[in-house]
Amino acid sequence: MKPDRMTAFTDGVFAIIITIMVLELHVPGGNTLAALRPELPLFGAYVFSFIYVGIYWNNHHHMLQSVRRIDGSVLWANLFLLFWLSLFPFLIRWIGERGLTSVPAAAFGLVLFMAGVAYALLERELIGVEGKSSEIAKAVGARFKEWASVLGYAAGIISAFAISPYLSVGLYGAVAILWLIPDRRFERRGNLQEQ
Numbered sequence: 001m002k003p004d005r006m007t008a009f010t011d012g013v014f015a016i017i018i019t020i021m022v023l024e025l026h027v028p029g030g031n032t033l034a035a036l037r038p039e040l041p042l043f044g045a046y047v048f049s050f051i052y053v054g055i056y057w058n059n060h061h062h063m064l065q066s067v068r069r070i071d072g073s074v075l076w077a078n079l080f081l082l083f084w085l086s087l088f089p090f091l092i093r094w095i096g097e098r099g100l101t102s103v104p105a106a107a108f109g110l111v112l113f114m115a116g117v118a119y120a121l122l123e124r125e126l127i128g129v130e131g132k133s134s135e136i137a138k139a140v141g142a143r144f145k146e147w148a149s150v151l152g153y154a155a156g157i158i159s160a161f162a163i164s165p166y167l168s169v170g171l172y173g174a175v176a177i178l179w180l181i182p183d184r185r186f187e188r189r190g191n192l193q194e195q
Contacts, residue, residue: 001069001070001071002068002069002070003064003067003068003069003070003074006064006070006074006075006078007061007064010060010078010082011057013082013085013086014053014056014057014060014085017053017085017086017088017089018050018053020089021046021049021050021053021088021089021092022046023089024042024046024089024092024093024096025039025042025043025046026039026042026096041095041096041099041100042092042095042096045091045092045095045096045100046092048169048172048173048176049088049089049091049092051176051180052088052112052115052176053085053088055176055179055180056081056085056115056119059119059179060081060119060122063122063123063126063136063139066134066135066136066139067126067129067130067136068130069129069130070126070129071125071129073125073128073129074122074125074126074129076125077118077121077122077124077125077126078122080118080121080122081115081118081119081121081122083118084111084114084115084118085115087111088111091104091107091108091111094107095108100165100166100169101165102160102161102165103160104165105156105160105165105168105169106156106157106160106161106165106168108168108169108172109153109154109156109157109160109168109171109172110153110157112153112156112172112175113150113153113154113157116146116149116150116153117150119146120143120146120150123136123140123143123146127140145178145179148175148178149175149178149179152171152172152174152175152178153171153172153175155171156168156169156171156172156175159171
């Protein structure tokens, strides 16, 4: 089957996740800048989560542009990814209500770790459908960014308890920087295909 319906559904889920995340933000109790101070941790969690959802949406979009067909295993792998991403609003609420402490910071890392695993699984399933000589297989290559991400998330989870939840956030941020620019592997392959 063609990936069009899955892509449309996925785009809709991403939009809903972002909408729910923004609804978690509280209106300040006053109309001064000082009234914003208690909401800053929640706002920070929102911005961080928004960036991550944006990274996943952007890279998912680029990856699927190199795909011509999908099957049931791809649909389930995609849903597995969306499940983990849909937990971002819960994490925002938790950090907003309890602050940036060890357990919420580690939970954030666990969700990022599992989303990374799910993304790699989706890549694998797409390659399985398209074949080892397909454009997606050529674009994925050695998966350096995927492995670096998983290691960064694991280090962040451990750091949340062993050192500081703020170090965890720093590690998660470093991983985000790896992915902020859309995955050029897929863009290069797409440009070669168009020529």
